[in-house]
Structure formats: structure tokens, C-alpha cells
Amino acid sequence: MSPRPGFVLEVDRSTPATLIWHGEGFRLERLPVGSRVVYPPEALSPLEDPDAAIRHALLHPLGDSEPLPALLRPGMRLTIAFDDISLPLPPMRSPDVRQRVIEAVLDMAATAGVDDVVLVAALALHRRMTEDELRHIVGDRVYDAFAPHGLLTQHDAEDPDGMLHLGLTDAGEDVEINRRAATSDLVVYVNIDLVPMDGGHKSVATGLASYRSLRHHHNVRTMQHSRSFMDQHRSELHSSNWRMGRHIAASGVKVFQIETTLNNDTFPDQFRFLQRREWEWSVRDRAGFLAVSKSLERTPERLARSIFQSIRAPHAVTSVQAGEVEAVHTRAAEHLHTQQSVEVAGQTDVLTMGLPYLCPYNVNSVMNPVLVMCLGLGYLFNMYRGKPLVRPGGALIMSHPTPWAFDPVHHPSYIDFFEQVLPETTDPLEIEAKYEEAFATDPWYVHLYRTGHAYHGVHPFYMWYWGAHALQHLGAVIVVGGDRRAVRRLGFKPASGLGDALEMAEDVVGADPSITHLHAPPLLMANVS
Amino acid sequence: MKALVFERSLPRYAAARVVSSLGSGRGVSVAPLRLTDLDPPTLPGPGWRRVRPRLAGICGSDLTTLDGRSSRYFEPIVSMPFVPGHEVVGDIDDDGGGRVVIEPVLGCLARGVEPPCPACAVGDTGGCERVAFGHIKAGLQTGYCADTGGGWSDGLVAHASQLHPVPDGLSDEAAVMVEPAACAVHAALAAGVTEGSNVVVLGAGTLGLCTIAALRQLALPGTLVAGAKHPAQRRLASALGADLVVDPPEVPRAVRRLTRSLAAGAQLTGGADVVLDCVGSADSIEDAMSIVRPRGRVMLVGMPGTARLDLTPLWHREISLTGAYAYGRETAGGNGRPGAPRTFELAFELVVQAGLERLVSARYPLDRFHEAVEHAGAAGRRGATKVVFDLRDQPRWRTAETAR
Amino acid sequence: MRLVRRPSFPWAAPTWPDGVELAPLERSVGVDYDTAWSRRYGVRVARAALLDWVARPVVRALASPRVDGLDRIEHLDGPAIFAANHASHVDLPLVLSILPPRFRHRTLVGAGADYFFDTRWKGALWSFAIAAIPIERQRVNRRSAEEAGHLLSQGWSMVIFPEGGRTPDGWARPFHPGSAAYLATRSGLPVVPIYLGGTRRILARGSRTLRPGSTRVCVGRPLWPHEHENARRLSTSLEAAVAALADETATDWWSARRRSAAGRTPGLGGPPVGAWRRSWALGDDRPERHRRGSNGKGSRDRWPLAHRGR
Structure with a gap:
């Protein structure tokens, strides 16, 4: 049976309870009759032979680009940049598609006799990855061939010798990227597009950039003027990245872009009920749900966290495209939309969503309250084209335990942001004006970013900015089942249950509101008419 | 009687x-x-x-x-x-x-x-x-x-x-x-707080709160950080003039960020100029020593009692550890000169x-x-x-x- | 007051939202039951143990079969389709237990999908115990026939009762050309006719008590489907072959051969007369020990005796 498209269910009296994510867990909850539930499309069927598809893409590039072998010659400097651990979510089963692509590229480079090859993990201001994480992404063959010689590097935006300023764009934005990439004869960027925000010029212009460059588009104004940043054509974030990308190309940096898309097959077989519609649950699905949710009740938090963090998604490759950045991204975005788009008629007064245990920035660690805000108000809220799912002044209800817990290794600046900035103000503009500079240049954060596995000092600010559009748009944000103190600190309202939350929402949006539940993950992009 | x-x-x-x-x-x-x-x-x-x-x-x-x-x-x-x-x-x-x-x-x-x-x-x-x-x-x-x-x-x-x-x-x-205010005045004046310096007050009981008030009124600290455990104490600490009031476990992070210092383990490499410990336990004294800058001053305002301490940082960082007991006559920066106001x-x-x-x-x-x-x-x-x-x-x- | 609350989702099955178009029922019972698991090695070993150590001793004790004609299939190596008349649930274990080992452990049973596979539990039980595969009794189901043909080509033999069910009155019903004969013509494999006598006395259709007794099994010569053989014609010759075996069991091989050559073999279906006379002609169905002290005529169990006029 071919995969079914996503659809909108109207809850009636026969509708079984709806699965709602809640951090490291989930529960079944009856939504009021008349609510809508937006279900993601089912997983597209994968490419039968991804390796052949990769080769084909490299040999038949899109747009104004020669086939990869024609771009490779002995004596050249070749840099292969690739996306970091924030993609895909959850991390995919081995072999990772990046490994397949990198190996194919290296095969061609070897054939062409290219000696000077360096691999760069395009971290931007994300944390450096551990050896295990890198091995998972590039595979053991590549790791063992490059890492011992120091040729497998991780981008360091704070390395004064490692960055190169390429001048200003027409709009006066600094363009500063990784020196190795900027001075290479060819940059091959290996992408995974998980959400429509990824890919395109954002790959190089963000992934290999510095704070000095990023602040031109990672800021409150950009975010508040992106409707949404998941829709390239209505996103200031992307306009700026596109300007920078074109400036980079004009500066003589040749980029050969490879973008891959994955299907929606997000959870392994034992968790398959998470991606099935409740009324289609078989005995096995119900038994699976009961077994998992009952045992989670008795599992210590830390253990549950490590169990969930060990999930590897059975994601399969649905498309590979290579060549000139813009042509490639256009095609990749089409594939992504085929997989994720759902038509939704009209906005809603109250949007509910269950937040899972994972967002791009807490792979192998804790989802702290700032990330909860970012996942709900940044990512899921913005997964729309046209209009937001919820009307202006509407209410957003998120379900997540929101523990007052931080990973001191990955998120040191988040702790200070949460403890010292949020009690003062939660207004993104004020936060940006008053604190961003100090955090971004704090030598301790810089040290931890460069030598440890810490996100950059300014990263929590970006998380907050990511939600700026939602904060501006929404009338109320209610968190169900969260740590009350932490939720208040975020400036949101805590509620003990969904029922209470809906009552509270009525105070904001009026009696008898329309309710829509976002049944994600697996991810979906709502086309709201 | x-x-x-x-x-x-x-x-x-x-x-x-x-x-x-x-x-x-x-x-x-x-x-x-x-x-x-x-x-x-x-x-x-x-x-x-x-x-x-x-x-x-x-x-x-x-x-x-x-x-x-x-x-x-x-x-x-x-x-x-x-x-x-x-x-x-x-x-x-x-x-x-x-x-x-x-x-x-x-x-x-x-x-x-x-x-x-x-x-x-x-x-x-x-x-x-x-x-x-x-x-x-x-x-x-x-x-x-x-x-x-x-x-x-x-x-x-x-x-x-x-x-x-x-x-x-x-x-x-x-x-x-x-x-109690007199004790705080004495401590605030004896602590050697120079204008614009970063000062931390640990503890927000009577003495801690009075000390915060005294520092705010009688000295010119740049930023005054207070560690306060209970909500009412936090409110009062803010009201009495602390710039940043945090939970006691958050104090080292707040001081680190404020002073833009690095950290080696739990020890800040830089730190506050003056730390006034209004708790007086061994833990609070050690905390104070871990967040004061080299050659900074830790003043014990609360009565400490017997304490087991690792004084290595005191030696290495040349920290002044002083007490502040009571009162008499004060001049800013020094005690006991005749003609100075009584505490x-x-x-x-x-x-x-x-x-x-x-x-x-x-x-x-x-x-x-x-x-x-x-x-x-x-x-x-x-x-x-x-x-x-x-x-x-x-x-x-x-x-x-x-x-x- | 209700002491036990009716379980709700997810303890019970979910109901389907009214607003969602019903998906075509994904059938996993009846002919759609997937029996592949029952042919895995481990399951086969377990089944062989069940057959050899439980079923065969029980059959021997219960039915004391006298088996003739096994020599007729001695030369047969490859898979075959065994087709027998069907009067009792004892028939199947009886056939399986007398088959030579090379067939016994690699034999599937075509079982009525409506009866043996109507629930998952029954499907699992029968596909495990007797390696049953679901077939439709009354019509040719192309898919299940294809599946069966595929399995035959992989070296599995099959037991089929071409009547499509146990006899209601003791007389065989006409053989269904869509079953054994159809499979044989499709797959080009031989059909082995088998006559089973006396099993109805042990456990008749509708009866609930087992009455130990003696039974007769007579294996006939394999019938090879000729090229372009018509399933209907093959089915007719199969029925005739079983009838001849029945005749042979009741009388002797030579008389049966002669009657067969003359086309006078009594049909399996019994005389075309009224219901009571058909039963009467069948003779006494009761187990032998209940007949002790009767007229002592011995096994008056088939109507050909009456015709023989001894």
C-alpha cells in the first residue's frame, strides 16, 4: 500500500484517546469532541539503492554545475563539510547517509588523485562532537582514514586563525567563514534536510560561520520578521543567508552542494505505535504502548533518558541531489514537502502539542527548559506555511515535564541564561540588548566551546530568539505537567493536566475555543489556508 | 523579675x-x-x-x-x-x-x-x-x-x-x-569595598540583609550579588539593594559570569573582590574562598565557630580572611581614629x-x-x-x- | 453495581473515528492467514515430535489401522498430493501416521479456511499441529491455490480431502474438482488416492465421544496428470480410484479389479435412493464391541456387500 498523506482528523465520540508526547514518555488523552488532530504523512518508500542514487546525483548534478569528477583534479584543495549531530532526529541507524555520501565523494576524489582533502564538521556554534558521535556520522572507514592525521576537523568559530572574513554583503552583513573552506578550490557540503529550514545557502553561510557573521540573521528582528523561518520564501533568516551564500560564491568559493532527504520513519519497530494512528493500533501496538508506558512509570528518570537517547531511527533516504546550491535546495525542498506537508483548513484558537524527549540540541543529553521553549515555540510552532496553526492572540499548550535540569557539559551557558537572565526578563528584545554581547564574548564559554563539548555562550539566546515570533504571536503559553518553578521562569503558565490547561486557555481566547492538536513527531509541515 | x-x-x-x-x-x-x-x-x-x-x-x-x-x-x-x-x-x-x-x-x-x-x-x-x-x-x-x-x-x-x-x-x-545594623555597618566599612568592585554577600538572614543594606548605603560596590535561600529573603535582598539575587548553589555561576572569569574545577580563576560570609559555616567559608579573586578579601560577618577548612586556596591566592565582630568608631576604610563617627x-x-x-x-x-x-x-x-x-x-x- | 469495569483503550481495541473512512479490513484470518511461520525449522521439529510421539501412538491405540498398498507409492520420491475420502476427524491423523517418513514430516494439510482458520488462535493451533494451510472448500481461490502450488513446488506434499468436508451420512460426497485434481494439474504432481474405512465408527460427524475400533487404510497407485489434463476429468478418475480401493477393501483385489474393468465398481456416493435406505445400506455404524452378540455377520459396513449377495 502506498504511504498515505497526512490528514486532519476531527475528534468525535468514537475517536479513541490521542497519543500525546511528554518528554521521555507519552500518554493517551481524550481531546474534546470537535478538536482537530493533524497527523503527519506516512513514511515515503525509500530509494531502493541509495548508493546508486548518490553516484547518480554526483554524476548528474543540478543547476549550473559540472559533474563532481570533472571538478576534481590532482593538486587541488578539497574540503568536505558535513552536518553535525543535530541532524537527523533521532540519529539514524548506521550507516548514516552522510557516511554513504562522503564515501562516494572520497571515492571520486581518490580516482581523480586529490591529495589535500580535509573533512570539517559544520558545527557553527554547536558543541563539538565526541569520537563516537563522529564515527557514527562519517563511519569507521572514513574516521580511521582521516582522524589520526588531523584531517577530520570540527569547525571552530572562535579560532582566530581558523576564520576568514570575506567582506560585507550588499546589506552590510559580515561574512566570515571557516578559513580552510574559504581557501579551498572546492567545498563539498554534505547535507541532511530534516526540516525545510535546513540546506541551501544556510549550510555554508551558517554551518561554517562565526558569531560575528551569525548575529546578522540569528537575532530577534530576523525571527520576528520570518513567517516562518521554516518557509524559505517568507523567512528573513533565509534572505540573509542567501545574500551571504551568494557573496561567498562571488568571493570565489566554489561550493558543490549535496542535499539528502529522509522519510518519516522515525521510530524503530518496538516503538512503531508512536507513528501509527490510534484507531489503527493492533493488539501488538496496544501491548507495546502499555508495556512501554507502564514500565516508564517505574523507570528512574536518568535511565529513561538514556533509553530514549539510545533510539536510532530507521530513517531511509528518499532523495539525493547534488550540484549548484540553489537548484539542489529547490529540489530537496520539494521532496521534503512531499514527505511532511499536510493541508490544514484555517487557524485554531488553541494549539496543543506534546513535546518529545529530543530536540536538535540535546542529542545525548537533557532537554533543559530553554530547549523546551525552543522546541515548542521555535520548531513546532514554526512548522507551517501560510499562516501559523494558531490564530494571533491564541493559546499554545505544550506537554513536557520541563525539568529544572541542565547538562553542565553541553549547556553551561544555558544554566546562567536560565538562572540570571530569565528572572530579569523574558522579552527577547531586552534580552538581546542587555545580555547577548556579554554571553557571546565570555571567555569561559568560549573556552568550553573550543575545548569541551559545550554549545557556544550565545546559543541559549538563539534558542530564545527562535521562539520570538511565537512569543509575539501568542496570547498565552501553557505547559502541562512541567516543573512549576521552571515553567514560571520561562514566563509560561504551568498546568497540572490538559483539562486544566484548556480551562486556562479559555480565559485568554474566550469560551468554547477551537482546538487543534499537532500529532508530531514524526514531523509535519502544516499548509494552513 | x-x-x-x-x-x-x-x-x-x-x-x-x-x-x-x-x-x-x-x-x-x-x-x-x-x-x-x-x-x-x-x-x-x-x-x-x-x-x-x-x-x-x-x-x-x-x-x-x-x-x-x-x-x-x-x-x-x-x-x-x-x-x-x-x-x-x-x-x-x-x-x-x-x-x-x-x-x-x-x-x-x-x-x-x-x-x-x-x-x-x-x-x-x-x-x-x-x-x-x-x-x-x-x-x-x-x-x-x-x-x-x-x-x-x-x-x-x-x-x-x-x-x-x-x-x-x-x-x-x-x-x-x-x-545588628551596627554589626553590618562595621562589616561593610571594614571590608575595604572600593568603588565599582564586585561584592558578594552569602546568606540573607538578619545579618546578611543588614549587610546588603549597609553596603548599598555606605559603600559603592559595582555589582552586589546576594546568595539567598528562601523566597522571602530573596525579595528582601533585592529590596535592600542587591543587584543580583540567586540561590546559594547558583552563586558561583553568577559570580563567574559577572566577573567573566574562567573556572578550574569548582574554583573560579578570577572572582569577586570581596565576599562577605554572613552564614559562618565551613561550607560557606570554602564557597567564599572559591569565588573570591586572587588577593581578594573574605570577611566573616556571621559567627563561624569551629570549622574544618582547606586553606590551600587561601595560601595560593593570597586571600585575606578577616572577621567583623562589632563596633566602636568608624571611618570608611579604617577603624578607631578619634573623632570618627560611632558605629x-x-x-x-x-x-x-x-x-x-x-x-x-x-x-x-x-x-x-x-x-x-x-x-x-x-x-x-x-x-x-x-x-x-x-x-x-x-x-x-x-x-x-x-x-x- | 459492576464489579469489573469494561476495559477501555488501550486495554481494549480502539474504535474508529466516525470522520475517517474505514480502511479495507486487513484480513489476517481465513484464507488470508499467514502460515509461513509454521514451516520454519524449529516449528517443524516440534510438529514432528508431536506427530511421532503423540499422534501415532494414539492413532494406533484408537484406530488399530490395517494398512494396504503402501508398496504402490514406494517408488514415489518427490512431493505428492494425497487425496482420501473423509468421514471423521480421525482421518487426518490416520493418514499422516501411516505415511512413510519421507512424506510424513513434509506434508501440509489443506484445511477449510472457514472452519480451521476463522480465528487467529485456531489458525495458529492448526497450522502448528498439522501444518494446515487454509483453502476454501467450495470454490477455487486463485491466491490460495497459487500459494499451495508454490509450496508443492518447494517439495511439500499435501493431504486433501476432495469432498470438501466430512460426510454427513456415511456416504461420500462428490469429489470437488477444484481441490486435489486442480492442484495436481497445475503443479504436474501425482495424486495418490487413499481409501479410509471404519473411521466414522470411531468418531462420526456430530459425535462427541471417541469409540476405539479398527480401521482400514488402502493406498492406491499414484495418478499422474497428463499434459493438458482437465481437472474435472482427473477428479472423476480420482473418485473412481478411491471407489475401487473401497471395493478392494471390502472384497478382494481381484474382484475389485474386475468390477472396475467392467465399470461396475460401486460408487462412493451410495445408492441413489431415499435417505433411510442409504443409511440402511450402510449397515451398523456402532463400534464393534457394542455389536457383540448380534447376527455375527462381521463387517457389514459397506453396501457393496449387499450387492454381492453372498
């Missing part, structure tokens, strides 16, 4: 120590403190006056004594049995009028030591060198001396040099805060300016002293700051002399 008397009783003292491990103030149920009828203290000599307490505060050092945890250091400089209470506002009885605050330190003048020691000679009684000598029994302060009585009673005697008249506009509650005069001003009256959160009659002490021991948790005995309703007592 009614008085709470603290007696020498080793078994009960030891029992109090055990019981107080359940929580500060709990030791009072077994401590050698009892409410009795006493003969009022006799006037030790000329210049001494009778004072009838109106309000008498329960201080952290009183709690330490009642919990059986006070240092053996005090043994030779107190005399038992004594009536505790050194934060006292009262009426001068003999004249039948005039409210006074007692400056409890018993210096050379009060002890009748002639000539006075060099410190007392310039009015810096806090530095007195004769605390256990003279014509009254040993006792560093009123409230630790067997001859003078103390505030937890309806009568005591005080030397004229100890008395500070209370202006008419000032309430009893404000006046009873003058003594108590500054304290009166501070109490008014900072509105420290609001720190008095509960009043108890003497006969409910169990509850009072337990309340004081759990003050932070119960949202209180200063707990006082209210003696204004006690029937008037007659002195032995008048009875005769």
Missing part, C-alpha cells in the same frame, strides 16, 4: 547539641535555659543605670549557644549563669523615661578598667583588650555576663557609655534593629534609610520562649527574619531597694 537564664549544665548542653541536629533552634527544648524569677541585678557601680527592656532580639549567636554549638573559645570570656539578649531597646528605669538602645560590648569604661586599653581609649570598644577583667564578671557583651543581666528579661543594668537614646520618631522595632550613630541612620524595621517579623512574650527560639531557628524557611521578645506588657518589677 522574670528572666530567661542560661546556666552551666554539661548534660543539658550536650543534649541540646544532639537535639539541635534536627534543626537550628530545636535545642531549646533541652538546653539549660529556664524561665525563672530572679532578683534584679544590682548596680555594679557609679555610672550604671537600670534598663527595662522593651524588645530584645534573638541573634544567631544566641541560637548557637542554645543549640550547644558555641565555641569553647567563649568559656573564659563569659560568666554563668547569664541572661541572654544583647539586641535590646528599653526604658531607662531610674529616670522613669527615655528609650535607649544598648551597645552591648562591655569595654574598659564599663568594666571600670583604669586606664582603658588603647582601643577603648579611642572609643573602639569592639577591639577591647580587657573583656574578662575589671570589676564586673567576665563577659564580652551584655547578655553574656552574669553581673549585668540581659535583654531576655524585664530588667538589666547597663553602663551609661553603653546607652544610645532613641529618637522619638523611631519605633521600638526599628530601634531593636540598630544593634551606632551610623547604624541609626541606616535603620531609618533602609527601613530595616521591616525585618522584625515576629514577637513573642518571654514565657513562650520555646516557640520563639524555634521560630528564630527556622526563620528563613518560615519566611521570617528577626524574631524578638516583646516585654512591653510585662508587669513592672520593683527593685530590691524599693521593696525595702
Whole structure:
């Protein structure tokens, strides 16, 4: 049976309870009759032979680009940049598609006799990855061939010798990227597009950039003027990245872009009920749900966290495209939309969503309250084209335990942001004006970013900015089942249950509101008419 | 006259120590403190006056004594049995009028030591060198001396040099805060806070809050960070002038970020210029040393007691570890110069300016002293700051002399 | 007051939202039951153990079969389709237990999908116990026939009762050309006719008690489907072959051969007369021990005896 498209269910009296994510867990909850539930499309069927598809893409590039072998010659400097651990979510089963692509590229480079090859993990201001994480992404063959010689590097935006300023764009934005990439004869960027925000010029212009460059588009104004940043054509974030990308190309940096898309097959077989519609649950699905949710009740938090963090998604490759950045991204975005788009008629007064245990920035660690805000108000809220799912002044209800817990290794600046900035103000503009500079240049954060596995000092600010559009748009944000103190600190309202939350929402949006539940993950992009 | 008397009783003292491990103030149920009828203290000599307490505060050092945890250091400089209470506002009885605050330190003048020691000679009684000598029994302060009585009673005697008249506009509650405020003023001025420096106050009990207020009013700290455990304390700390108020575990991170220093393990490589520890536990002293900059100053404002400490950072970072006990005369940056204002005069001003009256959160009659002490021991948790005995309703007592 | 609350989702199955179009029922019972698991090695070993150590001793004790004609299939190596008349649930274990080992452990049973596979539990039980595969009794189901043909080509043999069910009255019903004969013509494999006598006395259709007795099994010569053989014609010859075997069991081989050559073999279906006479002609169905002291005629169990007029 071919995969079914996503659809909108109207809850009636026969509708079984709806699965709602809640951090490291989930529960079944009856939504009021008349609510809508937006279900993601089912997983597209994968490419039968991804390796052949990769080769084909490299040999038949899109747009104004020669086939990869024609771009490779002995004596050249070749840099292969690739996306970091924030993609895909959850991390995919081995072999990772990046490994397949990198190996194919290296095969061609070897054939062409290219000696000077360096691999760069395009971290931007994300944390450096551990050896295990890198091995998972590039595979053991590549790791063992490059890492011992120091040729497998991780981008360091704070390395004064490692960055190169390429001048200003027409709009006066600094363009500063990784020196190795900027001075290479060819940059091959290996992408995974998980959400429509990824890919395109954002790959190089963000992934290999510095704070000095990023602040031109990672800021409150950009975010508040992106409707949404998941829709390239209505996103200031992307306009700026596109300007920078074109400036980079004009500066003589040749980029050969490879973008891959994955299907929606997000959870392994034992968790398959998470991606099935409740009324289609078989005995096995119900038994699976009961077994998992009952045992989670008795599992210590830390253990549950490590169990969930060990999930590897059975994601399969649905498309590979290579060549000139813009042509490639256009095609990749089409594939992504085929997989994720759902038509939704009209906005809603109250949007509910269950937040899972994972967002791009807490792979192998804790989802702290700032990330909860970012996942709900940044990512899921913005997964729309046209209009937001919820009307202006509407209410957003998120379900997540929101523990007052931080990973001191990955998120040191988040702790200070949460403890010292949020009690003062939660207004993104004020936060940006008053604190961003100090955090971004704090030598301790810089040290931890460069030598440890810490996100950059300014990263929590970006998380907050990511939600700026939602904060501006929404009338109320209610968190169900969260740590009350932490939720208040975020400036949101805590509620003990969904029922209470809906009552509270009525105070904001009026009696008898329309309710829509976002049944994600697996991810979906709502086309709201 | 009614008085709470603290007696020498080793078994009960030891029992109090055990019981107080359940929580500060709990030791009072077994401590050698009892409410009795006493003969009022006799006037030790000329210049001494009778004072009838109106309000008498329960201080952290009183709690330490009642919990059986006070240092053996005090043994030779107190005399038992004594009536505790050194934060006292009262009426001068003999004249039948005039409210006074007692400056409890018993210096050379009060002890009748002639000539006075060099410190007392310039009015810096806090530095007195004769605390256990003279014509009254040993006792560093009123409230630790067997001859003078103390505030937890309806009568005591005080030397004229100890008395500070209370202006008419000032309430009893404000006046009873003058003594702790004086300690804070002394600490704030002695801490060597230069303009624009980063100062941290650990602990937000009475002394911590008064210190925050004193620093804000009398020094010019750049940023004043306060570590406060309880919500009410945090609110008061902000109100009294702290720039950044955080939970105690968050203090090192706040200081690190504020001073843009790095960290090597739990030790900041830089840190605050001055840390005032108003808690006085081994942990708080170690915390203070880990967040003060090299060659910075850690001042112990709360009474510390016996503590086991790793002093390596003190040596390596050349930290000054100093104490701040009590008062006398002050000049900003130095003590004891003649002509400088008396600490108590500054304290009166501070109490008014900072509105420290609001720190008095509960009043108890003497006969409910169990509850009072337990309340004081759990003050932070119960949202209180200063707990006082209210003696204004006690029937008037007659002195032995008048009875005769 | 209700002591036990009715379980709700997810303890019970979910209900389907009214607003969602019903998906075509995904059938996993009846002919759609997937029996692949029952042919895995481990399951086969377990089944062989069940057959050899439980079923065969029980059959021997219960039915004391006398088996003739096994020599007729001695030369047969490859898979075959065994087709027998069907009177009792005892038939199947009987056939399986007398088959030579090379067939016994690699034989599937075509079982009525409506009866043996109507629930998952029954499907699992029968596909495990007797390696049953679901077939439709009354019509040719192309898919299940294809599946069966595929399995035959993989070396599995099959037992089929071409009547499509147990006899209601003791007389065989006409053989269904869509079953054994159809499979044989499709797969080009031989059909082995088998006659089973006496099983109805042990456990008749509708009966609930087992009555131990003696039975006869007669294996016939394999019938090979000729090229372009018509399933209907093959089915007719199969039925005739079984009838001849029945005749042989009741009389002797030579008489049966002669009657067969003359086309006078009595049909399996019994005389075309009224119901009571058909039963009468069948003789006494009761187990032998109940007949002790009767007229002592011995096994008067098939109507050909009456015709023989001894």
C-alpha cells in the first residue's frame, strides 16, 4: 500500500484517546469532541539503492554545475563539510547517509588523485562532537582514514586563525567563514534536510560561520520578521543567508552542494505505535504502548533518558541531489514537502502539542527548559506555511515535564541564561540588548566551546530568539505537567493536566475555543489556508 | 523579675547539641535555659543605670549557644549563669523615661578598667583588650555576663557609655534593629569595598540583609550579588539593594559570569573582590574562598565557630580572611581614629534609610520562649527574619531597694 | 453495581473515528492467514515430535489401522498430493501416521479456511499441529491455490480431502474438482488416492465421544496428470480410484479389479435412493464391541456387500 498523506482528523465520540508526547514518555488523552488532530504523512518508500542514487546525483548534478569528477583534479584543495549531530532526529541507524555520501565523494576524489582533502564538521556554534558521535556520522572507514592525521576537523568559530572574513554583503552583513573552506578550490557540503529550514545557502553561510557573521540573521528582528523561518520564501533568516551564500560564491568559493532527504520513519519497530494512528493500533501496538508506558512509570528518570537517547531511527533516504546550491535546495525542498506537508483548513484558537524527549540540541543529553521553549515555540510552532496553526492572540499548550535540569557539559551557558537572565526578563528584545554581547564574548564559554563539548555562550539566546515570533504571536503559553518553578521562569503558565490547561486557555481566547492538536513527531509541515 | 537564664549544665548542653541536629533552634527544648524569677541585678557601680527592656532580639549567636554549638573559645570570656539578649531597646528605669538602645560590648569604661586599653581609649570598644577583667564578671557583651543581666528579661543594668537614646520618631522595632545594623555597618566599612568592585554577600538572614543594606548605603560596590535561600529573603535582598539575587548553589555561576572569569574545577580563576560570609559555616567559608579573586578579601560577618577548612586556596591566592565582630568608631576604610563617627550613630541612620524595621517579623512574650527560639531557628524557611521578645506588657518589677 | 469495569483503550481495541473512512479490513484470518511461520525449522521439529510421539501412538491405540498398498507409492520420491475420502476427524491423523517418513514430516494439510482458520488462535493451533494451510472448500481461490502450488513446488506434499468436508451420512460426497485434481494439474504432481474405512465408527460427524475400533487404510497407485489434463476429468478418475480401493477393501483385489474393468465398481456416493435406505445400506455404524452378540455377520459396513449377495 502506498504511504498515505497526512490528514486532519476531527475528534468525535468514537475517536479513541490521542497519543500525546511528554518528554521521555507519552500518554493517551481524550481531546474534546470537535478538536482537530493533524497527523503527519506516512513514511515515503525509500530509494531502493541509495548508493546508486548518490553516484547518480554526483554524476548528474543540478543547476549550473559540472559533474563532481570533472571538478576534481590532482593538486587541488578539497574540503568536505558535513552536518553535525543535530541532524537527523533521532540519529539514524548506521550507516548514516552522510557516511554513504562522503564515501562516494572520497571515492571520486581518490580516482581523480586529490591529495589535500580535509573533512570539517559544520558545527557553527554547536558543541563539538565526541569520537563516537563522529564515527557514527562519517563511519569507521572514513574516521580511521582521516582522524589520526588531523584531517577530520570540527569547525571552530572562535579560532582566530581558523576564520576568514570575506567582506560585507550588499546589506552590510559580515561574512566570515571557516578559513580552510574559504581557501579551498572546492567545498563539498554534505547535507541532511530534516526540516525545510535546513540546506541551501544556510549550510555554508551558517554551518561554517562565526558569531560575528551569525548575529546578522540569528537575532530577534530576523525571527520576528520570518513567517516562518521554516518557509524559505517568507523567512528573513533565509534572505540573509542567501545574500551571504551568494557573496561567498562571488568571493570565489566554489561550493558543490549535496542535499539528502529522509522519510518519516522515525521510530524503530518496538516503538512503531508512536507513528501509527490510534484507531489503527493492533493488539501488538496496544501491548507495546502499555508495556512501554507502564514500565516508564517505574523507570528512574536518568535511565529513561538514556533509553530514549539510545533510539536510532530507521530513517531511509528518499532523495539525493547534488550540484549548484540553489537548484539542489529547490529540489530537496520539494521532496521534503512531499514527505511532511499536510493541508490544514484555517487557524485554531488553541494549539496543543506534546513535546518529545529530543530536540536538535540535546542529542545525548537533557532537554533543559530553554530547549523546551525552543522546541515548542521555535520548531513546532514554526512548522507551517501560510499562516501559523494558531490564530494571533491564541493559546499554545505544550506537554513536557520541563525539568529544572541542565547538562553542565553541553549547556553551561544555558544554566546562567536560565538562572540570571530569565528572572530579569523574558522579552527577547531586552534580552538581546542587555545580555547577548556579554554571553557571546565570555571567555569561559568560549573556552568550553573550543575545548569541551559545550554549545557556544550565545546559543541559549538563539534558542530564545527562535521562539520570538511565537512569543509575539501568542496570547498565552501553557505547559502541562512541567516543573512549576521552571515553567514560571520561562514566563509560561504551568498546568497540572490538559483539562486544566484548556480551562486556562479559555480565559485568554474566550469560551468554547477551537482546538487543534499537532500529532508530531514524526514531523509535519502544516499548509494552513 | 522574670528572666530567661542560661546556666552551666554539661548534660543539658550536650543534649541540646544532639537535639539541635534536627534543626537550628530545636535545642531549646533541652538546653539549660529556664524561665525563672530572679532578683534584679544590682548596680555594679557609679555610672550604671537600670534598663527595662522593651524588645530584645534573638541573634544567631544566641541560637548557637542554645543549640550547644558555641565555641569553647567563649568559656573564659563569659560568666554563668547569664541572661541572654544583647539586641535590646528599653526604658531607662531610674529616670522613669527615655528609650535607649544598648551597645552591648562591655569595654574598659564599663568594666571600670583604669586606664582603658588603647582601643577603648579611642572609643573602639569592639577591639577591647580587657573583656574578662575589671570589676564586673567576665563577659564580652551584655547578655553574656552574669553581673549585668540581659535583654531576655524585664530588667538589666547597663553602663551609661553603653546607652544610645532613641529618637522619638523611631519605633521600638526599628530601634531593636540598630544593634545588628551596627554589626553590618562595621562589616561593610571594614571590608575595604572600593568603588565599582564586585561584592558578594552569602546568606540573607538578619545579618546578611543588614549587610546588603549597609553596603548599598555606605559603600559603592559595582555589582552586589546576594546568595539567598528562601523566597522571602530573596525579595528582601533585592529590596535592600542587591543587584543580583540567586540561590546559594547558583552563586558561583553568577559570580563567574559577572566577573567573566574562567573556572578550574569548582574554583573560579578570577572572582569577586570581596565576599562577605554572613552564614559562618565551613561550607560557606570554602564557597567564599572559591569565588573570591586572587588577593581578594573574605570577611566573616556571621559567627563561624569551629570549622574544618582547606586553606590551600587561601595560601595560593593570597586571600585575606578577616572577621567583623562589632563596633566602636568608624571611618570608611579604617577603624578607631578619634573623632570618627560611632558605629551606632551610623547604624541609626541606616535603620531609618533602609527601613530595616521591616525585618522584625515576629514577637513573642518571654514565657513562650520555646516557640520563639524555634521560630528564630527556622526563620528563613518560615519566611521570617528577626524574631524578638516583646516585654512591653510585662508587669513592672520593683527593685530590691524599693521593696525595702 | 459492576464489579469489573469494561476495559477501555488501550486495554481494549480502539474504535474508529466516525470522520475517517474505514480502511479495507486487513484480513489476517481465513484464507488470508499467514502460515509461513509454521514451516520454519524449529516449528517443524516440534510438529514432528508431536506427530511421532503423540499422534501415532494414539492413532494406533484408537484406530488399530490395517494398512494396504503402501508398496504402490514406494517408488514415489518427490512431493505428492494425497487425496482420501473423509468421514471423521480421525482421518487426518490416520493418514499422516501411516505415511512413510519421507512424506510424513513434509506434508501440509489443506484445511477449510472457514472452519480451521476463522480465528487467529485456531489458525495458529492448526497450522502448528498439522501444518494446515487454509483453502476454501467450495470454490477455487486463485491466491490460495497459487500459494499451495508454490509450496508443492518447494517439495511439500499435501493431504486433501476432495469432498470438501466430512460426510454427513456415511456416504461420500462428490469429489470437488477444484481441490486435489486442480492442484495436481497445475503443479504436474501425482495424486495418490487413499481409501479410509471404519473411521466414522470411531468418531462420526456430530459425535462427541471417541469409540476405539479398527480401521482400514488402502493406498492406491499414484495418478499422474497428463499434459493438458482437465481437472474435472482427473477428479472423476480420482473418485473412481478411491471407489475401487473401497471395493478392494471390502472384497478382494481381484474382484475389485474386475468390477472396475467392467465399470461396475460401486460408487462412493451410495445408492441413489431415499435417505433411510442409504443409511440402511450402510449397515451398523456402532463400534464393534457394542455389536457383540448380534447376527455375527462381521463387517457389514459397506453396501457393496449387499450387492454381492453372498
